[in-house]
Ligand SMILES: [Fe+2]
């Protein structure tokens with residue numbers, strides 16, 4: 001049986017807390033949103049909550065307790081960009097952080113030594129993450145008429161820059177913990 005290292009336990013705890021943050025973010029959006037995206041956003045909220053449940057169960061099945069984390073990359077990212085001004089900004093914020101999440105999960109899957117329970121959890125979650133990326137992309141494309149394609153591009157570029165900055169800071173602080181993800185990247 002593959003042993004889970006302390007760094008990997010940290011990483012699984014970090015995934016769990018990221019999914020909780022995602023659920024809390026989309027829960028707030030789902031509570032206030034009106035109109036055509038209400039169904040998708042509420043579904044998205046439920047998915048992120050389910051992902052938090054899957055990580056919590058995975059850790060528990062492995063006989064591990066989540067590490068207590070102070071603040072996550074998402075907290076910092078959301079703090080860096082400030083409250084979204086409209087639904088377009090919500091979708092742009094989402095596209096950038098969903099990409100970050102999916103990249104991390106893909107990198108994790110590349111490790112041949114990944115425990116089967118961890119692998120299964122990531123693969124299950126990725127099914128939903130792929131849908132998140134695609135509905136958000138469509139939603140943003142559909143908003144071009146209202147907000148202007150250029151404005152959407154500018155917003156995405158601004159949030160991507162914030163994401164990279166914050167992720168760099170997270171790496172600087174937790175580099176040892178995250179080595180697992182950066183390896184072979
Ligand atoms: Fe998720």
Ligand SMILES: [Fe+2]
Pocket residue numbers: 022048098101128129132
């Ligand atoms: Fe997601």
